[in-house]
Amino acid sequence: MILGKYSFGIGDRFGRQGAAQLAAVIKAKGEGLDITPVWNKSKREHTIIGTRPADVRREADEAVKACGWDGAYFVDADHIGLSNVDEFIEASDFFTLDVADFIGRPADRADVEAFAGRYGKYAGSLAVDGIDGELEITQERIMAIGGKFLSGAKEAGRIYRHIERAKGAGNFVTEVSMDETDEAQTPVEMLFILAAIAEEGIPARTVAPKFTGRFNKGVDYVGEVSRFSREFEEDLAVVAFAVKEFGLPEDLKLSVHSGSDKFSIYGPIGQALRKFDAGLHLKTAGTTWLEELIGLAMAGGDGPAIARQVYSGAFSRMEELCGPYATVINIDRGKLPAPGAVEKWDGERFAAALRHDRSCKDYNPSFRQLLHVGYKVAAEMGGAYIEALDRHAGIIGENVTANIYDRHIRPVFGGR
Ligand SMILES: [Zn+2]
Numbered sequence: 001m002i003l004g005k006y007s008f009g010i011g012d013r014f015g016r017q018g019a020a021q022l023a024a025v026i027k028a029k030g031e032g033l034d035i036t037p038v039w040n041k042s043k044r045e046h047t048i049i050g051t052r053p054a055d056v057r058r059e060a061d062e063a064v065k066a067c068g069w070d071g072a073y074f075v076d077a078d079h080i081g082l083s084n085v086d087e088f089i090e091a092s093d094f095f096t097l098d099v100a101d102f103i104g105r106p107a108d109r110a111d112v113e114a115f116a117g118r119y120g121k122y123a124g125s126l127a128v129d130g131i132d133g134e135l136e137i138t139q140e141r142i143m144a145i146g147g148k149f150l151s152g153a154k155e156a157g158r159i160y161r162h163i164e165r166a167k168g169a170g171n172f173v174t175e176v177s178m179d180e181t182d183e184a185q186t187p188v189e190m191l192f193i194l195a196a197i198a199e200e201g202i203p204a205r206t207v208a209p210k211f212t213g214r215f216n217k218g219v220d221y222v223g224e225v226s227r228f229s230r231e232f233e234e235d236l237a238v239v240a241f242a243v244k245e246f247g248l249p250e251d252l253k254l255s256v257h258s259g260s261d262k263f264s265i266y267g268p269i270g271q272a273l274r275k276f277d278a279g280l281h282l283k284t285a286g287t288t289w290l291e292e293l294i295g296l297a298m299a300g301g302d303g304p305a306i307a308r309q310v311y312s313g314a315f316s317r318m319e320e321l322c323g324p325y326a327t328v329i330n331i332d333r334g335k336l337p338a339p340g341a342v343e344k345w346d347g348e349r350f351a352a353a354l355r356h357d358r359s360c361k362d363y364n365p366s367f368r369q370l371l372h373v374g375y376k377v378a379a380e381m382g383g384a385y386i387e388a389l390d391r392h393a394g395i396i397g398e399n400v401t402a403n404i405y406d407r408h409i410r411p412v413f414g415g416r
Helices: 018-030 043-049 053-067 109-118 139-167 187-199 225-246 263-276 288-299 303-316 318-328 339-343 347-354 365-372 375-381 383-391 393-413
Strands: 006-010 036-042 074-080 094-098 124-126 135-137 173-177 206-208 253-257 280-283
Touching (some): 006 074, 043 375, 094 139, 109 139, 139 187, 173 253, 288 347, 303 318, 318 365
Parallel strands (some): 006 036, 094 173, 253 280
């Protein structure tokens, strides 16, 4: 169960683009970049679309077979907890333990004091390779971090042991995620979170903190890029330090739940990876569905009408569709075109509004975000939508592959 230095989250809403996504990873391999594909789908997506974890497994296995991929690949039970992990156990071999809801839940006072006692030796000025200056740490700070994060670490331990009992140790990859919270975790917090993860005996391969800034779905990063870069580099340094200090797996690496398309930080992330010779898991997933709409819009025939129909459906059900994503989208309603106006657009115009090309004057981030969360409308079209995907599979597949390779893999892993 070797995840490898670089891994990339794929997987798609409707399970039709497995081969097109894998083609991007194969193209990277041809360029000398080894990346492990990981098909991921969260409980939220499964619920909205009406799919099951076994469907993702089938998609992955079929794509691997069709493309003749002989490298490792994984199926990720994304953002699971004790309440829903069971339905993912059989189909998955990668588990993202989501403990965000447990952050800040009061931990047992004696546990916190004992934790702070064990790590008191790090209080003072701590030098960490790769960090300019030193981390200033106080005993009170360690207490506060224990108080905030020990409940989450313990919950991660419970979920991990539950999966281990079912699948056997060493038969799956474990990620611990804390990204779906309000506050970013600092590198110092990360250090002691990793200590707590190690104490729980979790052989974490990836850890997903919440980074500074906003990671809205399907659009670019919002925040101070230089601040992100500094924090990201410090996190890389802390992970390497924690691996040695706490005996965590050698190949432990950061996982960035990008929400897709964080183009302005891809360059700094890539530079940091090379500077630290560090690995990365980039979980991006969702925008393959938008490439399906772009492909349909460009396909001619009935394609553009289907794309427009999805938009008008999403427009009329905005509240309902945006609800589950409220904290990770930021739609300016004044910028949304009326469905009547979109009816007059040709496929090119629709694709230009949707495609994430910041240099294009027609690109509309609000339009894009609404469609990003609008996949339920397409899901409800049922067979008609899926059949359209199959009819126009060629042009859709080209868009899917190019999007993953050109806009994501190359800038992050390839340094271009
Ligand atoms: Zn996430």
